Amino acid sequence: MPASPSTLFRPLSCAAALCLLLASPAPAQTARGLLEDALEKTAQAVTPGPGGAATAAGSQSPGRPTVQPDGRACAGCPQRRPGHALLQTTYVNLFYGLGNLARGQVTARITPASWWANMRHGWVWDLDDFVVNQFGHPYQGSNYFNTGRGNGLSFWESAATTAFGSATWEYFGETNRASLNDFINTTLGGIALGEMFHRAAWLVRRPETTGLGREIAAAAIDPLTGLNRFLSGDASRVTEKPADLVPVSLGGLALVGVLWQGSEGRAVESTGKPFVEMDLLYGDMATGRSRTPYDAFFVRLRLGGGSAISSARIRGRLAGRPLGDGRFQLTVSQNYDFDKNAAYEFGAQAFEVNLGVTQQLSSRVSVRIVAGGGVTVLGAVNSRPLVEPEDPMPAAIESGQGISEGPRTFDYGPGSNFAATVTFRYDDREFAVLSAEGRHLYVVDGVRANHLLQRFSLDLLAPLRGPLGIGVSGEYFDRRTYFKDDARTRQRFYYPQFRVFLTWRLS
Amino acid sequence: MSRRIGVGLCQVLVLVWLVPAVATAQTGIQPQQADATSTPPPSRSWVVIGAAATTLRGDCTFCEVEGREFRYNHTRSLTANVGIRLSSRMDAGAEVAWVPATTVAGDPFRTTFLLGIAQFRPWESQGFFLKGGAGMAFVRNWLFADRTLTQKALAVAIGGGWVFRRSERVGVQIYATQHAAALGDFELPEGTLENVMGNFWSIGAAVVFR
Numbered sequence: 001m002p003a004s005p006s007t008l009f010r011p012l013s014c015a016a017a018l019c020l021l022l023a024s025p026a027p028a029q030t031a032r033g034l035l036e037d038a039l040e041k042t043a044q045a046v047t048p049g050p051g052g053a054a055t056a057a058g059s060q061s062p063g064r065p066t067v068q069p070d071g072r073a074c075a076g077c078p079q080r081r082p083g084h085a086l087l088q089t090t091y092v093n094l095f096y097g098l099g100n101l102a103r104g105q106v107t108a109r110i111t112p113a114s115w116w117a118n119m120r121h122g123w124v125w126d127l128d129d130f131v132v133n134q135f136g137h138p139y140q141g142s143n144y145f146n147t148g149r150g151n152g153l154s155f156w157e158s159a160a161t162t163a164f165g166s167a168t169w170e171y172f173g174e175t176n177r178a179s180l181n182d183f184i185n186t187t188l189g190g191i192a193l194g195e196m197f198h199r200a201a202w203l204v205r206r207p208e209t210t211g212l213g214r215e216i217a218a219a220a221i222d223p224l225t226g227l228n229r230f231l232s233g234d235a236s237r238v239t240e241k242p243a244d245l246v247p248v249s250l251g252g253l254a255l256v257g258v259l260w261q262g263s264e265g266r267a268v269e270s271t272g273k274p275f276v277e278m279d280l281l282y283g284d285m286a287t288g289r290s291r292t293p294y295d296a297f298f299v300r301l302r303l304g305g306g307s308a309i310s311s312a313r314i315r316g317r318l319a320g321r322p323l324g325d326g327r328f329q330l331t332v333s334q335n336y337d338f339d340k341n342a343a344y345e346f347g348a349q350a351f352e353v354n355l356g357v358t359q360q361l362s363s364r365v366s367v368r369i370v371a372g373g374g375v376t377v378l379g380a381v382n383s384r385p386l387v388e389p390e391d392p393m394p395a396a397i398e399s400g401q402g403i404s405e406g407p408r409t410f411d412y413g414p415g416s417n418f419a420a421t422v423t424f425r426y427d428d429r430e431f432a433v434l435s436a437e438g439r440h441l442y443v444v445d446g447v448r449a450n451h452l453l454q455r456f457s458l459d460l461l462a463p464l465r466g467p468l469g470i471g472v473s474g475e476y477f478d479r480r481t482y483f484k485d486d487a488r489t490r491q492r493f494y495y496p497q498f499r500v501f502l503t504w505r506l507s
Numbered sequence: 508m509s510r511r512i513g514v515g516l517c518q519v520l521v522l523v524w525l526v527p528a529v530a531t532a533q534t535g536i537q538p539q540q541a542d543a544t545s546t547p548p549p550s551r552s553w554v555v556i557g558a559a560a561t562t563l564r565g566d567c568t569f570c571e572v573e574g575r576e577f578r579y580n581h582t583r584s585l586t587a588n589v590g591i592r593l594s595s596r597m598d599a600g601a602e603v604a605w606v607p608a609t610t611v612a613g614d615p616f617r618t619t620f621l622l623g624i625a626q627f628r629p630w631e632s633q634g635f636f637l638k639g640g641a642g643m644a645f646v647r648n649w650l651f652a653d654r655t656l657t658q659k660a661l662a663v664a665i666g667g668g669w670v671f672r673r674s675e676r677v678g679v680q681i682y683a684t685q686h687a688a689a690l691g692d693f694e695l696p697e698g699t700l701e702n703v704m705g706n707f708w709s710i711g712a713a714v715v716f717r
Contacts, residue, residue, distance in 0.1 A: 082629035082630060083629070083630075085629075086629065121566070121706075122564065122566070122685065122687065122704070122706025122708070123663070123685075123687040123689075123704060123706055124566065124568065124704060125568050125689070125702060125704065127568075156593070156597060156625075156627070157596070157597070157627060157629070159625075160625070160627040160629075160637050160639070163637070163639045163665065164637060167665050180663060180687055180689060180704070183663065183665075184641070184663065187639075377641055378661070413661070413691075414661045443691065444660070444661055444689045444690065444691035444702075445568065445689065445691065445702050446702075448691070448692065448701070484692075
């Protein structure tokens with residue numbers, strides 16, 4: 001099993017806070033300097049040098065990198081070493097395996113016989129914990145992904161190393177049977193988290209100056225790339241930042257507040273729950289022609305509000321292009337979702353196509369409407385069995401630490417997703433956001449049912465002073481379950497939620 | 508298991524041995540062109556058609572606990588990939604794989620995979636590739652006397668292999684893949700089996716058109 005959620009929670013939240021802190025205006029000069037550096041380097045990347053688009057030094061222009069004599073795509077890029085990437089995914093497996101062994105997990109006692117047994121048996125659905133499957137495994141996958149990125153492989157090539165690392169872990173890293181849900185979550189979730197961590201770490205690095213502090217901080221966010229930079233000497237080499245890792249814009253919002261959840265019996269519970277949320281907007285998802293994956297992405301991490309992690313989501317743009325006269329924007333994105341609220345617990349790996357349009361309502365007010373839908377490759381939702389099982393399932397083998405015997409409390413299946421958002425802006429600052437999103441899940445492992453999960457929200461924001469603001473939010477969670485029993489039973493659960501919070505704008 | 512796999516492997520090896528022989532039977536112009544600057548073919552299309560020896564086995568989440576055992580079923584399969592060459596190292600497209608089989612009782616069932624697929628060669632100078640994809644599988648069976656039943660499943664595939672003559676218009680590859688079809692419920696005349704997963708292991712060869 002990968003690292004448990006509690007051991008991941010601290011480094012992940014520290015990494016997110018560190019990234020935002022180093023990019024925040026609190027040390028205002030640093031944030032402005034970061035943004036100015038980013039914009040300056042973007043301008044340099046798209047402006048041909050004295051020698052044209054490709055000089056002898058191999059300067060990178062978007063979409064057509066020139067390979068350096070030493071195999072680098074650009075002066076600041078790592079050397080391309082696919083063999084190293086595949087080998088390091090094996091080292092990652094070794095690391096996690098030794099960690100499990102040290103924790104006393106019997107599933108770490110692998111042998112050639114266990115390898116052969118797993119290969120003969122093939123894929124199964126596992127019975128592990130929800131947070132481990134939907135959060136822990138994607139983090140492990142991000143390590144595999146960044147063995148590729150840290151060794152000079154492209155996004156798509158690193159996606160392949162992620163699948164390789166995940167498949168070898170499932171078959172050879174544990175005595176557990178190879179888990180299909182782990183393979184999908186580790187691969188797709190690992191790609192999303194991995195590229196996000198990789199780019200976030202490059203926000204922190206300043207390779208054009210010496211100094212190891214930022215390199216160490218970046219390594220905390222993306223350990224594999226950081227390790228490769230230290231081992232190869234790139235960490236102390238003075239170069240330019242790779243141009244395709246410099247966003248055209250960078251923004252963020254930190255929220256601190258309290259939320260109240262309702263129930264079917266009451267609109268609002270009396271006890272409020274504190275929460276902290278960090279939103280990061282990397283690049284501009286609303287405009288531009290792009291074929292560089294994750295040159296624009298959105299990340300949200302909400303801590304507290306009823307659970308350690310109540311919401312985590314990533315929207316990474318894979319491709320985008322303007323349509324018509326440029327008012328419309330078509331975007332293909334990869335989605336990672338993790339939601340925990342009173343109505344449902346949900347995690348998913350999905351892809352989505354969105355169409356957006358921006359309309360100026362007055363000289364200072366604009367509205368942006370985005371709508372779209374897509375495919376959920378694999379989603380998980382907490383179970384709502386019609387009849388609770390009387391007896392637990394017998395253990396397959398003698399129990400030991402690390403072996404999940406179930407019962408598993410959530411259901412797995414593919415499905416679809418759809419969403420629409422209307423955002424109102426005043427002087428390019430959001431003041432109202434209305435959104436609706438829905439997810440359908442067709443269960444193939446678990447309680448036989450179709451699930452329809454919906455969320456409606458209205459956020460109102462207002463500035464107080466400078467980057468400080470205030471906001472209120474009303475949300476409504478609706479869950480409908482259509483069981484496949486003989487009676488075709490239907491269940492519905494709905495919960496309102498209200499939030500009051502302070503905001504700190506990071507750009 | 509061993510005889511069928513052996514026959515399949517022999518067929519694969521014969522196919523691999525024959526295709527280069529056909530290529531060298533051409534005129535001397537071909538080798539001269541091959542000696543010239545090695546450039547990829549102008550077409551970006553990527554088409555693969557192949558056959559494999561396939562072993563499949565069904566299982567369910569709690570079958571092992573309940574003492575149910577399912578046998579390995581040996582058969583053959585046909586595979587076709589259609590897509591585009593994204594770069595000198597990557598191809599992507601769609602895959603259709605068709606696996607006919609029979610149950611212990613002799614009833615036929617067919618599994619057809621329809622997947623989005625991507626193939627990646629880590630080293631441009633070598634033919635080694637990794638392959639992966641996801642999509643759907645359609646399992647059609649004739650277990651019921653009065654009707655045929657087609658059920659849908661979530662499908663995933665992984666694999667690898669080696670491609671020869673990768674820069675030419677026509678090449679050949681040998682491959683090993685594993686497909687998984689997560690069926691959910693599998694309806695049988697005697698009842699419904701829940702949480703069923705089918706695993707398909709294939710080893711085969713294919714012709715590659717670019």
